[in-house]
Amino acid sequence: MLRALVLLLLLANAGLWAWSRSAAGGAAEAPRPAPLHAEALRLHALAEDAPAAAPARRSEPAARPSPPPDAGMAASAPVPTPTTAPEPAPAPAVAVAAACLQAGPFDEQQAGALRNAVAGLPVGSWRLDGTVLSGRWMVYIGKLADADAVRAKRAELRELGVDTDRPGAAFEPGISLGRYSTEEAAQRALGELGRKGVRTAHVVAERRDSASYQLRLPQADAALRAQVLALGPALAGRPLHPCE
Known part of the structure; x- marks a missing residue:
């Protein structure tokens, strides 16, 4: 009985295979069914009502929430921190360069007092140049009585073709007819004026030969300048100024 059943199955299998070949039109690529072996056949009850197994899903990691649009930007941007403005550095002291200064002129008497005053300054820091x-000398008419007498005399001299000038404060009111570096030159000029008709003029010494002194500080820095200015009356009111 078992042999008959196996033979029946083999025939059915062969028929099914022949039918599938004819339905496929003899296509070369159609797969050939594997032959059945009677020894491997097993009969199982059909589980028609068994639910189909749901295909297994590959587990996926939970999606990470995306950061807000500005999250990355906010994380990378540096956070400003309050800073204290640095205090300005103190300005460096400006060194005053030494320069040549001088004061004067001083006459003989003033120079003597100044020489005593500057004796205490550093050696070589000062000198008195004389x-x-x-x-x-001046050819002079005067002193006249007043300004009216001066005006009248000037008009008279203009008629003679003689030039006039003011004689200086020490000789007012009066008239200068010329100044000369030597007494001899002044006397010659007086003779020429006499030939023009000038009768009341004479030669006077407007200034005698004299010495004049200048205080010179060749390399005066701020400290030396302050020391000299502190001499006060010894400077006779003469200011310090750059050397000429």
């Missing part, structure tokens, strides 16, 4: 001022 020059001789030659005398000056």
Whole structure:
């Protein structure tokens, strides 16, 4: 009986295979069914009502929530921190360069007092330079009585073709007819004026030969300048100024 059943199954299998070949039109790529072996056949009850197994789903990791649009930007941007403005550095002290300064002129008497005053200054920091001022002589008419007498005399001299000038404060009211560096030159000029008709003029010494002094500080820095200015009356009111 078992042999008959196996033979029946083999025939059915062969028929099914022949039918599938004819339905496929003899296509070369159709797969050939594997032959059945009677020894491997097992009969199982059909589980028609068994629910189909749901296909297994590959577990996926939970989706990470996306950061808000500005999250990355906020994380990368540096957070400002309050800072204290640095205090300005103190300005460096400006060194005053040494320069040559001088004061004057001083006459003989003033120079003597100044020489005593500056003796306490550093050696070599000062010197008194003296020059001789030659005398000056003037052909002069005066002193006259007043300004009216001066005006009248000037008008008279203009008629003679003689130029006039003011004689200086020490000789007012009066008239100067010329100044000369030597007494001899002044006397010659007086003779020429006499030939023009000038009768009341004479030669006077406007200034005698004298010495004049200048205080010189060749390399005066701020400290030396302050020391000299502190001499007060010894400077006779003469200011310090750059050397000429």
